[in-house]
Amino acid sequence: MTLLLGPPSSGKTRLLLALAGRLGSDLKVSGRVTYNGHGMDEFVPQRTSAYTSQYDLHAGEMTVRETLDFSARCQGVGGLSDMLAELSRREKAANIKPDPDIDIYMKAAALEGQKTSVVTEYMLKILGLEICADTLVGDVMK
Structure with missing residues (x-):
């Protein structure tokens, strides 16, 4: 479990959504995200992570x-x-x-x-x- 803190509009939500594999398909992404050396196309990130919004x-x-x-x-x-x-x-x-x-x-x-x-x-x-x-x-x- 991870708690990510930062100022407003610093990209916290976008980073967590990227790690959970839940970015919109309309977004242009550069760079590469890996899990233990495995690329996002080698597994289903939605099965290994979850994003919980800040609203309770x-x-x-x-x-x-x-x-x-x-x-x-x-x-x-x-x-x-x-x-x-x-x-x-x-x-x-x-x-x-x-x-x-x-x-x-x-x-x-x-x-x-x-x-x-x-x-x-x-x-x-x-x-x-x-x-x-x-x-x-x-x-x-x-």
Whole structure:
């Protein structure tokens, strides 16, 4: 997770949108963005990053866990089974043996129909929000 601070009109949003692969097609881009040496055309950046705007919009009737899970599903994180199948195909084609820990995490993250996803539980843990995971978020009315 990254917090980017800067003065107004300094290009913060444009930079984050570029990194998330969400720039408008009408914009002229120069330079090159790489992730660990891989160009933007070698993978789908929308599957590896997300841009969250500065406006705090959420449903006040949901818990912290439900809010994170809902956000993840809206950003496409819940439909990982197609991506996992493609990743497995590419690994086999390149004769790559996946790391067992990463492989089991990817398979667990791709499961659908669960009450909450392993990705949501992992985010709660790394953000230190497990203690308040079942607390209602609330809004201006609640």
